[in-house]
Amino acid sequence: MPATAVDVTPHPDLTADGIVAVATAQRDAWRAIALSTEAVDRAATEETVLRLYTEALPEAAPPQIIWCRSPLEAARLVVAEPDRLGAPARDRIRDLTWSLGRARLAERLGPREFGRVWQAACGDIAPLMSTLIARISTAVEEQTAETDAAARTALRVALTHAVHGQFDAAWLPLYEAAGMASGLGRMARAAGWWWPFENAVILTERPLALRLDDQDRLHHGDGPALVYPDGFAVYSWRGTPLTEEFGQRLATTTPETIRAEENAELRRMMVEHYTPERFLKDSGAQPLQQDEAGKLWRIEMGQDESIVMVEVVNSSPEPDGTFNVYFLRVPPSTQTAKAGVAWTFGLTEDEYQPLQQT
């Protein structure tokens, strides 16, 4: 493989600490690449992929380029048109760089240092990348009826030929920091998933939206957490997969739909999305109890645990002289507002005695 030898050989001057330093400096940039929802520059991507083909398969004719709007559209095309695409080429275009690069880097650093350097370069982002790849793959399969086992298997096989583009941020930060895999790095920056075959390459758009919560879980209550330009969508609440039907229903939650939902877990998602505070106000609830700490509110939820909240007033005034009111959800067993506020700080009602509050 003379053309890509440079791409799989660690830069001779780099030490383990040197690689860690470069990777650390690039961490935020790689996260932005991985989570990018920018529209793809098709011309630039095509140029990049053709260059990669020339390097990896110098003898072959340039592949035909096919654009798809999502991994679903691409996987279906892979299943539908095997003759047009030719044999899969991921092994030569991507896997060889991955495995040779890994072997040479491990040889250079030794097994212990390799582990440390890998963790420093990719450890933060790799779990998120594998979760996203798995969620998208499952969603692609689930677009076909469960009863059609043969069609699902065909899609699963098609997915094994994909290169994950931006989600290759699970390992490329290490390779690039070591001076390797530059062509695949350019592709990660250029587009979404792509499928290299001998006669053709399928390139796909990036998602239009990719929404995570503060713990890096796919999460959105007002529509899909992940959606591609053709409408292929993944619904998710704090990482829990939702059906499209419930995902759409969640977006239009009302106090009535919350009360009508029979599944406790789904009902809790609906309450959290609507916010317990709004649910309480819109349900015509009355405060149960009041003391110097605030007001205690409660809504009975039938078989499920009650929603209990304390309404507290901020001790420091806003710039306009008014005082902000906010609600904190507390355990259902809470009897007084003061006990509720004490619980929020891990104390009992008797223990909670602030000398000064601002």
Place this chain on the structure above:
Amino acid sequence: MYRQGDVLIVPVTESAVPQDVRAAGPKNRRPRESMILALGESTGHAHALVATRDEGDFYPAPAESDPAFVFLPLGGKVVHEEHGTIPLPEGWFKVVRQREYEPRALRSFRVVAD
């Protein structure tokens, strides 16, 4: 004990500081750098502790749900952009972040950040 928004500062005896927190040691800080007790997620405003004559140590919480600890040999003050300043006497303090209840099926609680 003193409360500034979503942070509660409780005077404690030195013996109340957990072994693992003491063993992990105080967080290094540059001279005159205030100790950040908690950072607001949306506003970026911080509950910051300023030690009198810059004498003090901050022991970070081992996990988000655990308290942090502070030692102020000469006392200090807690400041925040949206809350009144609270003067603190000398001694050891436990710093507790306010949490909110969430039904067990989802998450047991989460930290509040103003």
